[in-house]
Amino acid sequence: MKTPRPNLAALVQATGVAGASAPTGADAPPRLLVKVCGMRDADALTKVAALKPDFLGFIFAPASPRFVGAALVPEQLQALPPAIWKVGVFVNETTDHILQTAEHFGLAAVQLHGHETPAQCAALSEAGLLVMKAFSVGEAVDFAALLPYVPHCDYFLFDAKGAAPGGNGLVFNWKLLQGYNLPVPYFLAGGLGLEHAAELAALRLPGLAGVDLNSGFETAPGVKNATRLAQMLTQLRSGASFL
Numbered sequence: 607m608k609t610p611r612p613n614l615a616a617l618v619q620a621t622g623v624a625g626a627s628a629p630t631g632a633d634a635p636p637r638l639l640v641k642v643c644g645m646r647d648a649d650a651l652t653k654v655a656a657l658k659p660d661f662l663g664f665i666f667a668p669a670s671p672r673f674v675g676a677a678l679v680p681e682q683l684q685a686l687p688p689a690i691w692k693v694g695v696f697v698n699e700t701t702d703h704i705l706q707t708a709e710h711f712g713l714a715a716v717q718l719h720g721h722e723t724p725a726q727c728a729a730l731s732e733a734g735l736l737v738m739k740a741f742s743v744g745e746a747v748d749f750a751a752l753l754p755y756v757p758h759c760d761y762f763l764f765d766a767k768g769a770a771p772g773g774n775g776l777v778f779n780w781k782l783l784q785g786y787n788l789p790v791p792y793f794l795a796g797g798l799g800l801e802h803a804a805e806l807a808a809l810r811l812p813g814l815a816g817v818d819l820n821s822g823f824e825t826a827p828g829v830k831n832a833t834r835l836a837q838m839l840t841q842l843r844s845g846a847s848f849l
């Protein structure tokens with residue numbers, strides 16, 4: 607049975623970004639989508655869900671300090687507001703494992719944070735999941751190398767390259783995305799904190815759909831500070847640029 611998906615059409619309407627063509631320049635989205643990643647603590651999960659982020663990310667990579675493991679049970683995810691996309695984050699897992707985990711936890715979306723191939727993205731997309739493919743950004747980005755992923759991904763996610771596959775708390779040079787020219791909207795990730803709110807709200811990058819918030823809002827790995835997240839969402843959503 608397919609996991610029910612939140613309303614993608616509503617996201618498209620709200621942001622003007624999901625789907626086949628990413629906006630550029632003057633066509634910039636009316637508001638940034640917000641994904642809060644690395645949810646693990648039950649109390650924080652309830653508080654953060656009440657802030658109504660567009661996406662909540664759950665890490666299913668055993669090596670991560672944010673690994674869901676036995677910290678959360680499917681019922682806790684299934685009790686979340688249906689409008690929030692529940693994203694499972696995986697690193698180099700098999701398609702079968704991802705599909706089984708998605709079914710078990712009621713995930714409507716997957717974020718692939720390893721060396722997953724376009725064919726694997728295609729298989730997951732064909733299974734009815736929203737697919738985000740993450741790419742690590744170092745000193746440069748080769749957008750042409752991402753072309754094979756374009757037909758099979760709903761979003762890309764650009765994250766800072768670091769020692770771990772994700773959650774490094776490092777910020778990369780966002781100017782590297784100024785040359786983005788692919789028709790897949792993307793999330794900006796990597797070390798984002800409250801101190802970036804104003805800059806992010808004013809940011810105009812081609813294809814930018816949303817921001818991904820993680821370790822910059824934690825009191826411990828997987829434990830989000832809902833008060834700071836509330837401040838961030840308020841600033842991102844009330845910024846003149848995104849009215």
Ligand SMILES: O=C(O)c1ccccc1NCC(=O)[C@H](O)[C@H](O)COP(=O)(O)O
Pocket residue numbers: 643644663665667670671672695696697719765770771772773774775776795796797798818819820821822
């Ligand atoms: O956060 C993790 O621990 C993690 C581990 C392995 C793969 C992915 C992981 N996180 C995925 C995310 O989307 C993070 O939000 C992203 O890497 C940015 O994290 P941060 O630099 O802490 O803001």
